[in-house]
Amino acid sequence: MKRRALWSTALIAPLALYGCGSAAGPDSGGGGGDTLVVWDWKSGDATAESYIGQAKADFAEKHPDVEVEFVAQPFDQYYNLLGTAIQSGEGPDVMLFNGGGQLRDRTDALLPLEDYLAEDMERLAGWEAFTADGHVYAAPVTLQGHPIYYNKALYEAAGLDPEAPADTWDAFVADCERLTEATGADCFALGNKEGIGIQFFLSGIGPGVLTPAEYDAWIAGERDWTAPGVQRIFELWVEAEQSGLNNDGVNSTAMFNDEFAIFDAGEAAHVIGLMSDVGHWKDFGEFLGAENVGVMPAPLVNPEAAPSLPYDGGIGYGVAEWTEDPELAADLVRSLSSTKALEAFYADAGAIAADTTIDASGAGPATAAIVAELPTGKPALHVALSAETLELMGRLSQQLLSGSVTVEDALSQLAESDQAG
Amino acid sequence: MPTTATPLRTPVRARSGTPTPRRRVRSGRGAAGTSRSERLAPYLLVAPAVLIIGVFRLYPLALGVNFSFTGDGERNGQAVGLDNYTVLFDDPLFIASMRNVGLLVLLLPVAVAIPGLLATFIYLRVPGHRVYRSVYFFPAVLSPVIIGAIFNLLLAFDGPANALLGAVGLGPVDWLGDPDVAMYAVVGVHIWATFGMALVVFLAGFATLDASLIDAARVDGASLPKVVRHVIVPGLSRTIQFVVVTTMIGMLTSMFGLLYVMTGGGPEGSTYLPEYYIWFQQGQMGRPALASAASTVLFGVMLVVGLAQIAVLRRAGRED
Numbered sequence: 080m081k082r083r084a085l086w087s088t089a090l091i092a093p094l095a096l097y098g099c100g101s102a103a104g105p106d107s108g109g110g111g112g113d114t115l116v117v118w119d120w121k122s123g124d125a126t127a128e129s130y131i132g133q134a135k136a137d138f139a140e141k142h143p144d145v146e147v148e149f150v151a152q153p154f155d156q157y158y159n160l161l162g163t164a165i166q167s168g169e170g171p172d173v174m175l176f177n178g179g180g181q182l183r184d185r186t187d188a189l190l191p192l193e194d195y196l197a198e199d200m201e202r203l204a205g206w207e208a209f210t211a212d213g214h215v216y217a218a219p220v221t222l223q224g225h226p227i228y229y230n231k232a233l234y235e236a237a238g239l240d241p242e243a244p245a246d247t248w249d250a251f252v253a254d255c256e257r258l259t260e261a262t263g264a265d266c267f268a269l270g271n272k273e274g275i276g277i278q279f280f281l282s283g284i285g286p287g288v289l290t291p292a293e294y295d296a297w298i299a300g301e302r303d304w305t306a307p308g309v310q311r312i313f314e315l316w317v318e319a320e321q322s323g324l325n326n327d328g329v330n331s332t333a334m335f336n337d338e339f340a341i342f343d344a345g346e347a348a349h350v351i352g353l354m355s356d357v358g359h360w361k362d363f364g365e366f367l368g369a370e371n372v373g374v375m376p377a378p379l380v381n382p383e384a385a386p387s388l389p390y391d392g393g394i395g396y397g398v399a400e401w402t403e404d405p406e407l408a409a410d411l412v413r414s415l416s417s418t419k420a421l422e423a424f425y426a427d428a429g430a431i432a433a434d435t436t437i438d439a440s441g442a443g444p445a446t447a448a449i450v451a452e453l454p455t456g457k458p459a460l461h462v463a464l465s466a467e468t469l470e471l472m473g474r475l476s477q478q479l480l481s482g483s484v485t486v487e488d489a490l491s492q493l494a495e496s497d498q499a500g
Numbered sequence: 501m502p503t504t505a506t507p508l509r510t511p512v513r514a515r516s517g518t519p520t521p522r523r524r525v526r527s528g529r530g531a532a533g534t535s536r537s538e539r540l541a542p543y544l545l546v547a548p549a550v551l552i553i554g555v556f557r558l559y560p561l562a563l564g565v566n567f568s569f570t571g572d573g574e575r576n577g578q579a580v581g582l583d584n585y586t587v588l589f590d591d592p593l594f595i596a597s598m599r600n601v602g603l604l605v606l607l608l609p610v611a612v613a614i615p616g617l618l619a620t621f622i623y624l625r626v627p628g629h630r631v632y633r634s635v636y637f638f639p640a641v642l643s644p645v646i647i648g649a650i651f652n653l654l655l656a657f658d659g660p661a662n663a664l665l666g667a668v669g670l671g672p673v674d675w676l677g678d679p680d681v682a683m684y685a686v687v688g689v690h691i692w693a694t695f696g697m698a699l700v701v702f703l704a705g706f707a708t709l710d711a712s713l714i715d716a717a718r719v720d721g722a723s724l725p726k727v728v729r730h731v732i733v734p735g736l737s738r739t740i741q742f743v744v745v746t747t748m749i750g751m752l753t754s755m756f757g758l759l760y761v762m763t764g765g766g767p768e769g770s771t772y773l774p775e776y777y778i779w780f781q782q783g784q785m786g787r788p789a790l791a792s793a794a795s796t797v798l799f800g801v802m803l804v805v806g807l808a809q810i811a812v813l814r815r816a817g818r819e820d
């Protein structure tokens with residue numbers, strides 16, 4: 080009897096604490112005095128060595144007595160680790176972020192930087208992805224975007240003009256039929272195991288569907304999920320699968336890096352890739368030859384659309400809200416996005432750097448095409464969505480492919496999630 | 501309970517009664533001082549264990565339950581009542597993960613029968629049983645990450661498994677991309693990876709089996725299925741129960757690595773398990789309070805499952 084009472088006490092005890100304290104920990108300060116700690120997933124890469132070296136040298140010139148410690152975290156665990164650090168209120172002073180949802184979800188833990196970075200505003204591009212509620216929370220290092228890459232060698236083998244890819248969706252589908260007939264290659268390399276394929280599709284194909292006004296409204300946050308254009312994009316996602324444009328087993332193919340491997344191997348003629356880091360012009364060029372990698376604008380689905388290159392700030396460094404000396408940390412962020420450092424990053428890591436003063440014309444036709452499009456480019460459609468909506472969209476996109484949800488139903492769920500977030 | 505309580509109570513009664521002469525002889529000081537230190541001694545001795553359990557088990561548990569009643573993000577630190585639980589049971593992902601727990605329970609007999617059958621064959625000395633004994637155990641030494649990576653390749657849409665199906669004229673199966681198949685594929689791989697341990701336990705159980713019983717059954721003309729049904733299974737009842745309990749715990753608590761590597765919870769969220777959901781909400785979505793609520797629900801489920809298993813074991817123990 081006594082033992083039972085003891086157990087009940089132990090089990091009921093938590094209720095006495097009902098709803099006090101917080102799961103995310105108190106907001107307390109952290110970080111060392113004359114050491115700045117930086118978290119990222121880049122500094123461990125051999126290709127980023129010269130970039131980090133340049134940035135450190137630049138910072139050492141300004142603050143010779145401050146030590147900078149780079150802690151490279153594994154990328155697939157990065158936001159988990161960062162989340163834990165943020166909850167404990169103790170972590171790095173400066174941290175790397177992907178632009179968009181990942182950053183916007185964590186602005187509580189970040190310092191607004193617009194006052195410190197005023198001088199860099201002109202030189203760097205891609206600020207929108209690091210801006211939330213009118214404040215800038217990180218300085219862009221690379222630009223990330225979603226060009227449609229195509230394999231020029233396959234175009235030639237199919238008797239198509241590799242310099243004049245289709246500019247309307249119907250012509251594009253006709254070209255794909257010829258490509259598959261002549262070379263056996265699929266039209267699109269697509270991997271949606273992680274549920275990211277739909278994000279690339281939305282941003283890659285969307286500019287050919289939405290009118291410029293619809294596009295701008297979407298980015299500005301006035302998203303009408305019931306608009307015919309938006310519905311058309313998701314219908315195309317389903318149609319492309321049903322008419323056999325994609326490789327087999329889309330939902331069990333990982334985008335990183337099986338999808339890109341299919342394109343690398345010449346087994347698909349097109350892929351909606353990235354501009355920086357992986358799955359981009361440099362990777363593809365290594366397998367297919369830089370001269371065989373082309374970049375085409377989104378084929379027109381709606382004649383009123385005016386396709387532009389979808390891109391944003393890719394990755395950027397932000398400053399933790401709990402850092403002891405914000406100005407010092409902001410100075411480090413400036414060094415990490417200095418022209419010299421970014422030049423090294425572009426050259427060694429194959430990233431389209433955020434610095435518009437870097438000359439990138441010597442790296443093949445795909446790079447030239449991307450850089451030429453930068454001035455007219457717009458933020459990518461999916462980057463405007465919250466992490467939660469993106470996660471839901473990933474799941475729904477898999478359901479759309481397997482036919483277990485209709486486009487209308489998927490869009491109404493997305494609209495609900497988007498409005499809640 | 502009453503049967504075990506009787507022997508325990510006897511010494512307690514002797515102590516609380518009048519002091520025995522033996523004790524008075526051993527103690528030089530007053531009887532009061534002795535009885536106090538003697539009364540405190542057991543508490544002192546169990547104190548380290550109680551402290552460790554209290555500080556590292558019960559206190560965090562209490563904190564976790566407590567946090568499940570607080571909010572996330574802007575409502576961080578505010579008491580929100582049962583909001584997290586409402587969100588939880590409205591979330592199709594969480595419902596799917598609980599449904600998958602049910603599926604695991606349903607698949608438990610399969611997970612126990614496979615090592616049981618194979619161990620029976622080894623015990624009955626099928627040709628090559630020595631080789632099989634080590635081969636069966638081999639996957640148990642591999643980490644889930646490695647196993648997941650291997651099966652990712654094998655079960656890829658254009659992988660060897662589908663090539664084999666194609667060779668015998670069957671259409672390809674999207675093992676990890678079809679929501680109706682993926683969970684079975686992952687559970688299958690989990691069973692393949694872990695049945696070696698249960699097999700060893702079964703073999704140990706067989707070692708205690710009385711061989712003369714089987715011989716007697718054979719002399720009486722019992723067929724193999726009858727020997728298994730009427731001699732081997734009853735003789736191994738304790739072993740089977742042990743394997744059921746450990747396999748259940750293994751399925752509920754150590755599938756994370758495989759899920760992470762093989763499906764990442766997909767496709768369509770069909771392979772979520774509660775622990776994966778907790779990790780996802782805590783780290784990926786930055787919602788620790790919601791994750792605490794999910795943890796609390798998982799704790800409740802494990803408590804029910806654990807108590808049920810203890811009850812079954814206790815009843816079986818009494819039968820012996």
